[in-house]
Amino acid sequence: MTRTDVILRKFALAAVTIAVVVLLNFILFRVLPGDPVRAVIGRGVRISAETQAALRVQFGLDKPVFPDQFIDTLGQWAQGNLGVSWSQRRPVAEVLVAKLGNTLLLITAGQLLSIILGVGLGLLAGWRRKTALDVGALTFSLITWATPTFWLGIILLVAGSAWLGLPTAGSRDPGNVGKPMLEVLPDIAEHLILPTLTFTLVYLGQYMLIMRSSVLEVLSEDYILTAKAKGLTVWQTLTRHALKNALLPVVTLIALNLGFTVAGAIYIETVFSYDGLGRLFQEALNRQDYPLLQGAFLLLAVAVVGSNLLADLIYAYLDPRVKTT
Amino acid sequence: MSLRTPLLRVRDLTVEFKLESGPPARALESVSFDVYPGETLGLVGESGCGKSTTLMALMRLLPVAGRIATGQAWFEGEAGLHDLFALSDAEMRRVRWREIAIAFQSAMNALNPVETVGDQIREAIQLHEAVDRATSDKRVAALFDLVGIARSRINDYPHQFSGGMRQRAMIAMALACKPKLLFADEPTTALDVMVQAQVLDLLKRVQRELGLGVVLVTHDLGVVAETCDRVIVLYGGRIAEAGTTDSVFNRAQHPYTQRLLEAFPDVALSSERLVSIPGAPPRLNALTPGCRFAPRCHKVFEPCRSEVPAFWSVPGSDPEHLAACHLLDPRSEGR
Amino acid sequence: MRQLGTFWRAFRRNGTGMLGLFLLVVSVVLAVGAPWLSPHGPTETMRDPVSNRVLLFAPPNVHGPLGTDDAGRDIWTLLTYGARISLSIGFLAGVLSIAVGSTVGIVAGYFGGWVDNALMRVTDVLLVIPDIPLILILIAAFRQLDLGVSPLVLLVMVIGLLYWSSTARLIRAQVLSLKERQFVQRALAVGAGHWHIINRHILPQVMPLIVANTVLVMSTAILVESGLSFLGLGDTTQPSWGTMINFAFSRNAVSNGAWWYYLPPGLAIVWVTLGCTLVGNVLEEMLNPRLTRHHLEGEAELPRQAGRGTAPTELLAALTGRSRNGDDSGDKR
Numbered sequence: 001m002t003r004t005d006v007i008l009r010k011f012a013l014a015a016v017t018i019a020v021v022v023l024l025n026f027i028l029f030r031v032l033p034g035d036p037v038r039a040v041i042g043r044g045v046r047i048s049a050e051t052q053a054a055l056r057v058q059f060g061l062d063k064p065v066f067p068d069q070f071i072d073t074l075g076q077w078a079q080g081n082l083g084v085s086w087s088q089r090r091p092v093a094e095v096l097v098a099k100l101g102n103t104l105l106l107i108t109a110g111q112l113l114s115i116i117l118g119v120g121l122g123l124l125a126g127w128r129r130k131t132a133l134d135v136g137a138l139t140f141s142l143i144t145w146a147t148p149t150f151w152l153g154i155i156l157l158v159a160g161s162a163w164l165g166l167p168t169a170g171s172r173d174p175g176n177v178g179k180p181m182l183e184v185l186p187d188i189a190e191h192l193i194l195p196t197l198t199f200t201l202v203y204l205g206q207y208m209l210i211m212r213s214s215v216l217e218v219l220s221e222d223y224i225l226t227a228k229a230k231g232l233t234v235w236q237t238l239t240r241h242a243l244k245n246a247l248l249p250v251v252t253l254i255a256l257n258l259g260f261t262v263a264g265a266i267y268i269e270t271v272f273s274y275d276g277l278g279r280l281f282q283e284a285l286n287r288q289d290y291p292l293l294q295g296a297f298l299l300l301a302v303a304v305v306g307s308n309l310l311a312d313l314i315y316a317y318l319d320p321r322v323k324t325t
Numbered sequence: 326m327s328l329r330t331p332l333l334r335v336r337d338l339t340v341e342f343k344l345e346s347g348p349p350a351r352a353l354e355s356v357s358f359d360v361y362p363g364e365t366l367g368l369v370g371e372s373g374c375g376k377s378t379t380l381m382a383l384m385r386l387l388p389v390a391g392r393i394a395t396g397q398a399w400f401e402g403e404a405g406l407h408d409l410f411a412l413s414d415a416e417m418r419r420v421r422w423r424e425i426a427i428a429f430q431s432a433m434n435a436l437n438p439v440e441t442v443g444d445q446i447r448e449a450i451q452l453h454e455a456v457d458r459a460t461s462d463k464r465v466a467a468l469f470d471l472v473g474i475a476r477s478r479i480n481d482y483p484h485q486f487s488g489g490m491r492q493r494a495m496i497a498m499a500l501a502c503k504p505k506l507l508f509a510d511e512p513t514t515a516l517d518v519m520v521q522a523q524v525l526d527l528l529k530r531v532q533r534e535l536g537l538g539v540v541l542v543t544h545d546l547g548v549v550a551e552t553c554d555r556v557i558v559l560y561g562g563r564i565a566e567a568g569t570t571d572s573v574f575n576r577a578q579h580p581y582t583q584r585l586l587e588a589f590p591d592v593a594l595s596s597e598r599l600v601s602i603p604g605a606p607p608r609l610n611a612l613t614p615g616c617r618f619a620p621r622c623h624k625v626f627e628p629c630r631s632e633v634p635a636f637w638s639v640p641g642s643d644p645e646h647l648a649a650c651h652l653l654d655p656r657s658e659g660r
Numbered sequence: 661m662r663q664l665g666t667f668w669r670a671f672r673r674n675g676t677g678m679l680g681l682f683l684l685v686v687s688v689v690l691a692v693g694a695p696w697l698s699p700h701g702p703t704e705t706m707r708d709p710v711s712n713r714v715l716l717f718a719p720p721n722v723h724g725p726l727g728t729d730d731a732g733r734d735i736w737t738l739l740t741y742g743a744r745i746s747l748s749i750g751f752l753a754g755v756l757s758i759a760v761g762s763t764v765g766i767v768a769g770y771f772g773g774w775v776d777n778a779l780m781r782v783t784d785v786l787l788v789i790p791d792i793p794l795i796l797i798l799i800a801a802f803r804q805l806d807l808g809v810s811p812l813v814l815l816v817m818v819i820g821l822l823y824w825s826s827t828a829r830l831i832r833a834q835v836l837s838l839k840e841r842q843f844v845q846r847a848l849a850v851g852a853g854h855w856h857i858i859n860r861h862i863l864p865q866v867m868p869l870i871v872a873n874t875v876l877v878m879s880t881a882i883l884v885e886s887g888l889s890f891l892g893l894g895d896t897t898q899p900s901w902g903t904m905i906n907f908a909f910s911r912n913a914v915s916n917g918a919w920w921y922y923l924p925p926g927l928a929i930v931w932v933t934l935g936c937t938l939v940g941n942v943l944e945e946m947l948n949p950r951l952t953r954h955h956l957e958g959e960a961e962l963p964r965q966a967g968r969g970t971a972p973t974e975l976l977a978a979l980t981g982r983s984r985n986g987d988d989s990g991d992k993r
Contacts, residue, residue: 017785024794028801127956146933148883150890151905151926158914219954222433229386229429230449231421234956240448241437242956248439256787263792267887271909282891285796297797304790320439320482387960388953395963410962 003322007313014309021301026073029294077298083291087284092295096277100299101181102171103276107265109192110199115254118204122211123246126219127238137212141205149264153198153271160194167191169273195272202264203257210253214246221245248319255311259304330401331359332506332538333383333425338396340375340382340562342609349392350609352378353562356396360506365532365539367553367570369546369585373606374559376542380508383409384427385417400425402505423453426499427508431492431515436483442494443479449501468497471534472527489520493527500531507532509541513548525552546589550574555645558582561607561617568639568646578639578648580624616651624652670946680938687932691743698737705732717918727920730911738904739924745900747932749816749885754878756820758827761877762870765831770839770858776832783825791822792887799893811895815888819881827873834866872943879936886929901925 076082082092125137144152160166167173171191176184218224219242227237262278269278277296284292316322338356341349353375360366368376381387383398398409402424412420429435437445443465450461466476472493483491492512499507509528513521529552532539541553549556549570556573558566558581566579577583584602604621607613613620619629628634628651637653639646671677690697700706706715706728714732715723726735768779795818802814838844838861847857888894889902896903908914908922 013781013784013788016781017788020785021789025797028797126954129954129957142934142937143930146879146883146930146937148886148890148902148905148926148929150887151922151929154905154909154914154922154926158919216954219956221955222429222435223437224955225386226429226435227437228955229384229421229427231418231423231452233418237956241440244439245437259788259790262790263887266792266796267890270891281793281796285800286892288800290800293797293800297793300790300793305788308788321484382960385959385962388955389958389960390953391960393960393963397963414959 003316006316006322010309010312010316014305017305018302021298021305022074022077025294025298026070029290082295082298085284085289085292085295087287087289087292092291095280095292096295096299099275099277099280102274103265103269103278105188106192106195106199106268106274106276107261109196110264111203111261113196113200114203114207117200118207119211119247119250121204122208122213122250123215123238123243125208126212126215126246127242129216134212137208141209144201144205147202148267149198149202150267150271152201153195153268156194156198156201157271160197166194168194171275191274195268195274198268198271199264203261206257207250207254211246211250214249215242218242218246248315251311251315251318255308258307258311262300262304329361329363332362332401333360333540334397334399335359335379335383336397336399338379338382338398339394340378340387340396341392341394342388343390343392344610348610351562351612352391352609353382356559356562356564358557358564358567360538360540362505362538363532363536364554365528365541365552367549367556368540368542368559369544369549369556370559370565371544371606373609375562376544376559377510379559380427380510380540380542384421384425384508385409400506419453422449422499422504423502424504425506425508426502426504427510428492428495428499428512430511431488431495435495436491438483441480441482442486442498446494446498446501449498453502464501468501471500471531472497473523487520488516489523492516492520492524496524496527496531500535503535504537506538506540509539511543512541513543513545521548528552546574546585558585561612562609563617564636564647564649565618566646566648566650569643572639572642572646576639576642576646578646578653579618579650580622580652581618582648584623616649626651628654667946671942674942674946676938677942680935680940680942683931683935684939687743687747687928687935690740691747694737694740694744697740698734700734700737702737702741703733704737706734707732717913717916717921719918720920726924727918729907729918729921730913735904735920735924738899739901739928742899742901742904742925743928745812745895745898746882746885746902746929749812749819749900750878750882750932753816753819753823753881753885754874756816757822757824757877757881758870758874760821761824761827761873762831762866764824764828766835766858766862766866768828769832769835770854770862772839779828780832783828786822787825791884795819795822795884795888796891796893799888811893812898815885815893819884819888823877823880823884827870827877830873831866831869834869835862838862838865868947869944872940872947874940875936875943876940879933879940882929882933882936901928 080093082096084090085092085095088095121137125134128134157168161168167190172184172187173191176187181188224237224241227241228234232240265276266278266281268274269276270282273279277300281293281296281300283289284296336357338353339351340353341351343349356375356379358366368379370376378387378391382391382393382396387393393410396410399406400409400420402420407416409417409420436442440448446465446468447461450456450464456464465479469476469479474490474493474497478486478490483494486494496509496512512524512528516524525548528539528541531537541548543549553570555568556570557564558573558579560581566573566577566582573582574586577586581602588601602621607617607620613630615628615630615632616622616625616634619625622629632651634649634651635654636647636649638644639648639653706718706723707713708715715728716730716732718728718732720727723734724736726739729735729738764779764783768776798818799814802809843861844857847861885894885900886902886905889900890906890909892906894900894903894906899907902925904925905922908918908925913919913921
């Protein structure tokens, strides 16, 4: 099929997924709960009957759920109005944006490291199959996969603070909150070390396995034999013929893993009290702050769907077998 | 026959493959033959008879489970006469493609799917010769012309080529460094008849123009009849019969060759029954003593099951026509 | 039955597989034998025999084998009882996930066409949405409904109904290749019904793969459950290992240096998950054996006397050393 076809299909899938997410969000928080006013306003807030009625009208809760309320809500979300967090008494969108940066920093650092190290290790392990390197890498991956992320975080937290004196909580020292990033860069970096290390360790093994598997498949292909027959050295064959072919499916698989990465962020941020979206999500859950929960979920899901789509598009351009029209 | 010196002299080649458990499989046993420049030698036999293994062993491309137990491969290269099996890895890499090249089956994934065909041929050239980009581009274009593919396809990817075009591209790539010897591994398998004819014509033409020696591996006797000057029939890893194509096809002595020729359907005589050879090829890790073909031979007699037959000249045929069959032994009673 | 025997013998030869099995068996024994493996009950408070004070955060050398928690409960007991919760949830959620995944896989693979398409799109969508956030909001919403369902049941349902995608894909691929084989075509030609074919022909062939996959899915279920319990979604009255770590973390075991509280449950999770993964991997390897070698794994051995000896000048002499023909056919070059 042509590249345009593939791209259109990917966009369609992304659109459908976001539609499902939006619908889910709406149903879970507007339809399911017993009292929709409570869902919007929150529990533990005492309001009089008149105020309730007024609020009902103001929020459009007197209108039928489908399609009126749904369309209204969609409209609001599209404009970036995600409601008001009642535990923080601020618009949800504002809260999310404030924490977004920290999480992006953590995820980017962690993912970059695990991808680079994992892919590199996977290449070596697949090539040097059944050697000590390969067996070691496989054992490492096996053990890290079996280790719960949050528990690994706790271990590293204890070890890191006891042996290296690294900070155990927050994304920066309390005195540095509110200052511009560039000014307090060393502090931010220090606070990032342990969470990033946890992140890297957790996903390094998975990416290693993915790449190794891909390398093994590629190295069994006939064109590798052709390359050897042409007189290329093993290293030349590996880098000129095997690498690109092995990397292609890895791109898609890593992208697919993005959703699980978000889970990791939630656990790691909770353990390290790191001030990001993950921890926000967990707190919103505990405090039953539904607008915040809803908004955070929407943001996370859309982000993951978006990154997946981006990765798919990159793949479509990289693989010449996806034909141009 | 001819006063030319052979390009390649293979002597007593024996190849084994280590298996998961048990004794190794003997894929080739004591195979010897010569290849002359300007001539096509056919290696023919059923699947698993060792014909492709021969090519792989000579190029030293056998998998790590393989083992060349004995053998010498004297190649008349640029640097003189050398045993291919005695060369160092670096020396062998220089010989590969430059002096001996191989064209794999087109049905295989033998071309890198994410590189253009032109780039892959260019790589072969630039690996062995110090030429600039412009020169190698010209050479690639000339090669495409030689094999009959439009120049506009140089920057296309392998999946954009048809099976026949891919085979021709493989041949073009094999000829990129003007080798002396070309190995063609099943060049017409998986191609339809019209395209087969094109590829075979190409091989013949190329051989004429470049004076190459060609070893052509196939299971198709028709291909052998059309393109090969001499032929070797392999069975169970051993040579059953060898000689000029004319001799072997018209005066086949080995029962296996005879059966092969009978089994080859003649389109004109449609009323003939299709003959097949009963039984199955030998298990290479559990070989019985004596002649490999004995269990399936329709002319088997007493010595066949205990003694490995020697090569006997076929009387009344060309002097190089040999068959490994006890029936040719004048001391034996059978016939 | 005989097949199982041969299968077991083959499995027994595999060291990693047996190690995994050992890990699993120990965990199950721990869980089943909880009441007998410890002299205390899970809610008993341990007291110092002399002063009768409650032993809070007592290290293992004071109260063994694993010390006490912040309320004086014996951690070893908590661990063994926790095994029951963690393993049951993992098992039940795993079985549910496999059941859903296999059904989807078989239906999609067998019927093909738009059914296959639709089901695969559903799996695609499900795979992209981030799993933990989805579970969290689902559980948050369900809690709102106040259905009176035990949080553990909720966990089983949610995990089981969300992680079936990879199983579905795997089974579908297998069914697709089975469908091409002769016996399905023949059965259809004879007029057998779909249900019959699936039951008699497809299911038995697919079953080994399902079993191999079950163990792997269970390991995922155990990990996910531990994570969710750590976030507080488990049942505090019946703590699983994840909930234990939640307690340890939120009740300051970390800052108090009470490593005996947070280390053992985590190690236990690793223990069990490792066991499941090892067994599952070995089972899958036995069913779909991997390719042996790739092209860059080394070179074939060369003959030892290579290069020695002179170049032969005559093919005939070499081949026909024992030629018995009287004529001088050997020299007609």
